[in-house]
Amino acid sequence: MSGSDTGGRPEEGIVDDRPSLAVFGRTADAWFAEHGRPANMSLSRSLDPAAHVAAARKYQRGLHDAGLAGITWPRQYGGLGLGAEFQRAFEQAARGHETFGDVFTIGLGMCAPVLLALGTDQQKRRYIRPMLRGDEVWCQLFSEPGAGSDLASLATAAVADGDGWVVSGQKVWTTYAQHSDFGLLLARTDASVRKHLGITMFVADMRSAGITIRPLRQATGDQEFNEVFFDDVAIPAQNLVGAPGNGWRAATLMLMNERAALAGGPISSPVTLAAVTELIRNRGRQDDPVIRMRLAQAYVAQRGADLFAERIAAQVAAGDEPGSFASIGKLAAGRVARQVAALALDVAGLDAIAWDPTEPDGSLWAYGELYAPSLSIAGGTDNIQRTILGERVLGLPREPQPDRDTPFRELRRSP
Amino acid sequence: MTIYTEEHQELRATVRRLLEKSADRAAVRATIDGLDAYDQALWARMSAELGLAGLAIAESRGGSGFGVLELSVVLEEIGRANLPSPYLSTVLAGLALTLADADDTTARLLSGIASGERIAAVHLDTGDIRKSRGVEPSAAGHVPGGPIVGEQVLNGTARHVLDGPTADELVLIGPGEGSVVDLGGDGVTVRRLAGIDLTRSHAHVTFDGAAARPITVGGDWKDRVAALAAVLLACEQIGGAERVLEISTCYATDRIQFGRPIGSFQAVKHTLADMLIELELARAIQQDAVRLAATGAPLAELMAAASTAKVACSQAFVQLTSDMIRVHGGIGFTWEHEAHLYFRRARASARLFGDVSAHSDRIAAHVGL
Incomplete structure (x- = not known):
């Protein structure tokens, strides 16, 4: 990931016992052949979340013990120190299998790259390896009721207290907070400066006294995300990530990694193109020209998203910051999910709106459609991504920002 | 992950420099207004001097022995410049002949293409053309100069032949059979067509007992x-x-309304972002297809990737050229502005070599329907 500046090169003082690409590829193939299970067709995560997370931890532990985790990360922190081509070989082997992206993307795809890039040596030694082993699950404590798209207007406050900090405020939309051990927290440490300048990042221990987690029920009926309340939560000084006031830089890095990770579709719709193709055949609709056209369009969209994600993944594995360009992949993944889910719903017809509970097939198609809108919101709304692309990739002028030079405490904010 | 090396980037820079100098907006416009199908001096530089026509032709035939990867670089640059040029047809004919390369006919035309002396076109829709065997010059029914033994006699019409008006030779591509016709020969009438795309030329080519040289080809x-x-x-x-x-982004940055560059307004900014998204997703698909074509992938895999690329790139180019006019407003709808030239080419290209519905049907079959 982005901290892998040592990826592909031997590190001092460590015996170079790294596998060849061929051996690594065979190991990965063999592991998935024995332990892998098909991707996403089950609704296990909504039916029994605790069992789902337990299965995810077991999966990640298995990968780690087989020498398949942290592929491009530095070896002194538990990674394998291998090059981008090994990451690609792994992804090849993992294709079509459940990889529990919903549980691990935030930790491995977002928090770890930030810790590797900005964390202290002590933090990297403490947190990276347990994350790779699946022992510790991480969440992202960013959004607040008053700070959604405008994340930099966040109000959760961290006040210096002796050696450490005391945090009070509220976070929201915190995916899997209830299953997490740690989270990367953004808090305001200085309200007298412009909003982007007064933010600081911390590692929060989710079992600290004063943290209350309240699950939120989503439109699908699932309980993936939560409200997290901080009431005078003590955070020790060594949990500071980077310097006080530098949290926005850390947040930006994390959000870039988030878009790059989401481009790979780890939380994509449970309805796959293969499933819809089978549905079309089962319903005898394979000669319907409208259905053929729509399936072809969905396939083209899927190929675009997949191939673009490969490009971004290769860039990330090679040690480049994914940058704002990755927003394209996030938008593409959402678009595919909507297209595929809508097609399934149309082909299944009345069976997707009312089904016999003993034949729950229809519930899958309904679930896919109900889930789809979330992909246009999670990780930054589609419109925010378009603004990012317009300004940071195309270099278009920004909107006038009346709040740009105003100290945070004087800003007009949502009640 | 790019499929291109540093050498490819140098090739790109060379072609871009040449086209920016010799085929800028004014030059393209002059070619179109002069009703020329292409700029002959520029073609000579591209083909003979820089060897671009022979990039993918074997060294033994006078080419430089590269392949589809190198052609893709040149074609992207030609697309950028919206250049009126028989390049696409000629190099496609070169690839087709190289696949079949086994006799004098293919060898001669390949050398002609590589040296820049011959412009070639291809025709893939040969269903309406009747072929019969040539006869001894002494036999009854032989017309002087007409097809002889070893040649084919052609009757019928090849419709909408891309670059037909400029091509010296036409490669007829049928299922399991092929032939080459000299378009300057007896019994051939080339009728130039008017068309939506001012930067391309098409012709109906009528054969009335014209001679064709058959070539040996594989079944696929x-x-x-x-x-x-x-x-x-x-x-x-x-x-x-x-x-x-690029042109649209530039305009949205420079054009001021309501005291601000119009590109600072979300409505315009998001349109441009959508254009970027369409472009980059289509590009990811196109690059994959180029990679497969360049490495001689199995036919089924190549066909699926090619159809996917044709659909994605057609739809992206059509959408972007519509958006371009929208971003420019009134000025973008004037004859003088280049927007309509791209808009026109996008519409024509979307229908060449199989339209979106034909390729979509193939994709549906590939996916499993």
Whole structure:
């Protein structure tokens, strides 16, 4: 990931016992052949979340013990120190299998790259390896009721207290907070400066006294995300990530990694193109020209998203910051999910709106459609991504920002 | 992850420099207004001097022995410049002949293409053309100068032949059979067509007892050539779409309304972002197809990738050229502005070598329907 500046090169003082690409590829193939299970067709995560997370931890532990985790990360922190081509070989082997992206993307795809890039040596030694082993699950404590798209207007406050900090405020939309051990927290440490300048990042221990987690029920009926309340939560000084006031830089890095990770579709719709193709055949609709056209369009969209994600993944594995360009992949993944889910719903017809509970097939198609809108919101709304692309990739002028030079405490904010 | 090396980037820079100098907006406009199908001096520089026509032709035939990867670079640049040029047809004919290369006919035309002396076109829809065997010059029924033994007699019409008006030779690509016709020969009438795309020329080519030289081809020749045609055209489309986004971004940055550059308004900014998204997703697909075509992938895989690229790049180029006019407002709808030239080419390209519905049907079959 982005901290892998040592990826592909031997590190001092460590015996170079790294596998060849061929051996690594065979190991990965063999592991998935024995332990892998098909991707996403089950609704296990909504039916029994605790069992789902337990299965995810077991999966990640298995990968780690087989020498398949942290592929491009530095070896002194538990990674394998291998090059981008090994990451690609792994992804090849993992294709079509459940990889529990919903549980691990935030930790491995977002928090770890930030810790590797900005964390202290002590933090990297403490947190990276347990994350790779699946022992510790991480969440992202960013959004607040008053700070959604405008994340930099966040109000959760961290006040210096002796050696450490005391945090009070509220976070929201915190995916899997209830299953997490740690989270990367953004808090305001200085309200007298412009909003982007007064933010600081911390590692929060989710079992600290004063943290209350309240699950939120989503439109699908699932309980993936939560409200997290901080009431005078003590955070020790060594949990500071980077310097006080530098949290926005850390947040930006994390959000870039988030878009790059989401481009790979780890939380994509449970309805796959293969499933819809089978549905079309089962319903005898394979000669319907409208259905053929729509399936072809969905396939083209899927190929675009997949191939673009490969490009971004290769860039990330090679040690480049994914940058704002990755927003394209996030938008593409959402678009595919909507297209595929809508097609399934149309082909299944009345069976997707009312089904016999003993034949729950229809519930899958309904679930896919109900889930789809979330992909246009999670990780930054589609419109925010378009603004990012317009300004940071195309270099278009920004909107006038009346709040740009105003100290945070004087800003007009949502009640 | 890029499929291109530093050498490819140098090739790109060379072609771009040449086209920016010799085929800028004014030069393209002059070519169109003069009703020329292409700029002959520029063609001579590209083909003879820089060897671009022979890039993918074997060294033994006078080419430089590269392949589809190198052609894709040149075609992207031609697409950017929206250049009126028989390049696409000629290099496609070169690829088709190289796949079949086994006799004098293919060897001679390949050398002619590589040296820049011959412009070639291809025709993939040969169903209406009747072929019969040539006769001894002494036999009854032989017309002086007409087809003889070893040649074919052609009757019928090849419709909508791309670059027909400029081509010296036409390669007829049928299922499991092929032939080459000299378009300057007896019994051939080339009728130039008017068309939506001012930067391309088409012709109906009528054969009335014209002579054709048959070439030996493999059973899957036509499918392979059709797939390559789609991939090459997709490269042109991506180049065009890329340039269209650049021009539109530039305009949105410079044009001031309500006291602000219009590109600072979300409505315009998001339109441009959508153009970028369409372009880059189509490009990811096009690059994959180029990679497969360049490495001689199995036919089924190549055909699926080619159809996917043709659909993605056609739809992207069509969408971007519509958006371009929208971003420019009134000025973008004037004859003088280049927006309509790209808009026109996008519409024409979307229908060449198989339209979106034909390729979509193939994709549906590939996916499992």
